[in-house]
Amino acid sequence: MGQLFHDNKPIFLQIKEKIEDQIVNNQLKEHDQIPSTTQMVQFYKVNHITVSKGINLLVEENIIYKKRGVGMFVAEGAREKLMQNRKELFADNFVLPMIQEAKKLGLTDTDIANIIKKVKECDLNES
Known part of the structure; x- marks a missing residue:
């Protein structure tokens, strides 16, 4: 488990981000079924509640949807929504600090x- 996760962020958020990455990278497309909670528990060797927390965040954000008794699927427009969110975060988390440091350095x-x-x-x- 040590190589799958890092300590600077809760595991449920890292699981959420791994699924998001698969959507952004087109490994999972709209209406594709994602692995079940049980499969993720076995793969990541973490608690069921941990996986569920990450999955539930994606459901709340309308990135995935649940079909009762069938599974969980990538929502329509999920990739575009994730890309837009990441572009905004990119500006805030990387570009702004870079510009601030560049200004200090002249x-x-x-x-x-x-x-x-x-x-x-x-x-x-x-590469």
Whole structure:
């Protein structure tokens, strides 16, 4: 279990995010059935309540829906909703702190763009 989860976030949120990642990456598409709670409990080796908490958050956010007696499925428009949420979080969690730090360092927009370009090229070369 150590490699599946990290300590800086509750496990139920990490399970939720793993399902979200599968939707964003098109591994799970609209109306695809997601693994059952029991399957996830066995796979992740965590408590049933932990998995249920993550699943219930996705249901509340209309990312997945339940068919009684059948299972849980990816909701229509789930990927678009997740992508929009992640874009907003990206700006708040990554871009804003980067801009604030760049300002402290006296970096210009051109400097920032060049740094991003350089990092992106390195990442592409490593892939």
